[in-house]
Amino acid sequence: MASQAPRRRRLEVEDIGDIAVVNFVDKKILDEQNIQMIGDDLFRLVDELGRRKVLLNFGNVEFMSSAALGKLITLHRKLQAVQGKLVLCKIAKDILDVFKITKLDKILTIYPDEQAGLQGF
Amino acid sequence: MRVATELTIPSDLGEARRVQELIEEALQASAYTEHDIFAIKLALEEALINAIKHGNQMDPDKRVLVVFHVTSERFDIRITDEGVGFNPEDVPDPTAIENLERPCGRGLLLMRGFMTEVEYHGRGNVVTMAKVREAST
Numbered sequence: 001m002a003s004q005a006p007r008r009r010r011l012e013v014e015d016i017g018d019i020a021v022v023n024f025v026d027k028k029i030l031d032e033q034n035i036q037m038i039g040d041d042l043f044r045l046v047d048e049l050g051r052r053k054v055l056l057n058f059g060n061v062e063f064m065s066s067a068a069l070g071k072l073i074t075l076h077r078k079l080q081a082v083q084g085k086l087v088l089c090k091i092a093k094d095i096l097d098v099f100k101i102t103k104l105d106k107i108l109t110i111y112p113d114e115q116a117g118l119q120g121f
Numbered sequence: 122m123r124v125a126t127e128l129t130i131p132s133d134l135g136e137a138r139r140v141q142e143l144i145e146e147a148l149q150a151s152a153y154t155e156h157d158i159f160a161i162k163l164a165l166e167e168a169l170i171n172a173i174k175h176g177n178q179m180d181p182d183k184r185v186l187v188v189f190h191v192t193s194e195r196f197d198i199r200i201t202d203e204g205v206g207f208n209p210e211d212v213p214d215p216t217a218i219e220n221l222e223r224p225c226g227r228g229l230l231l232m233r234g235f236m237t238e239v240e241y242h243g244r245g246n247v248v249t250m251a252k253v254r255e256a257s258t
Contacts, residue, residue, distance in 0.1 A: 030166065031134060032134070063159070063162065063163070065163065065166045065167060065170070065228075065231075066167055066225075066227040066228045066230075066231050067170070069224075069227055070224030070225050071224075073222055073223075073224050074224055076222075077222060094155075094156060094159040094160075097234070097235070098163070098231060101230060101231055101234035101235070102215060102216065102227045102230060102231065102234075103216040103221060104221070106221070107221055107222065
């Protein structure tokens with residue numbers, strides 16, 4: 001009850017074996033405060049819950065800006081630091097362009113769908 | 122006929138959101154493709170955040186001037202903030218190997234990637250962007 005505003009859930013996390021499969025609740029990943037909270041929730045998976053394999057499913061995401069990319073890179077580094085792995089999947093074509101233009105598709109592992117993503121660990 | 126729409130907003134991200142919605146409606150009314158609308162919205166998001174956060178430093182007394190027009194061929198926009206400006210050439214290339222894992226600095230790159238033209242003017246507090254409409258299939 002420490003926070004001033006009630007925290008609404010921004011991520012749906014499902015465990016499939018030892019892989020944490022994360023779906024985004026929001027269709028748009030925007031606004032600094034929102035992105036900060038999504039980042040905090042993602043980092044908690046690794047830092048507090050000890051997850052080592054994280055699959056981010058972007059199937060629900062229609063729009064995201066560069067501010068969200070920083071969180072993904074930090075999550076990627078956190079997992080690398082503990083010999084874990086981050087995999088991304090089901091990214092809409094337009095959003096995939098965001099990753100291609102920034103060349104983040106070269107450092108992040110991206111699969112077209114969740115099944116392929118689960119096998120990517 | 123080109124009719125420009127001119128808006129002045131305070132340094133507030135909620136106001137920026139309203140500008141984006143207005144422009145999205147204008148693009149939809151002119152039957153731009155979803156692909157073009159995504160590109161313009163993304164570039165707009167990055168440019169407005171740059172103007173409000175980096176340009177005006179979120180100062181509520183400073184404003185952002187937005188002038189845009191939509192024709193059947195292209196979308197043009199000029200965004201002016203009241204900040205000190207910057208030199209785009211001083212922004213490190215976020216695609217360089219040594220910068221790839223830096224968590225920020227990709228806004229300008231995305232604006233250039235998604236728009237047909239992006240140009241900074243004056244001291245760097247004015248940006249003009251254009252998107253030539255893609256053919257509908």
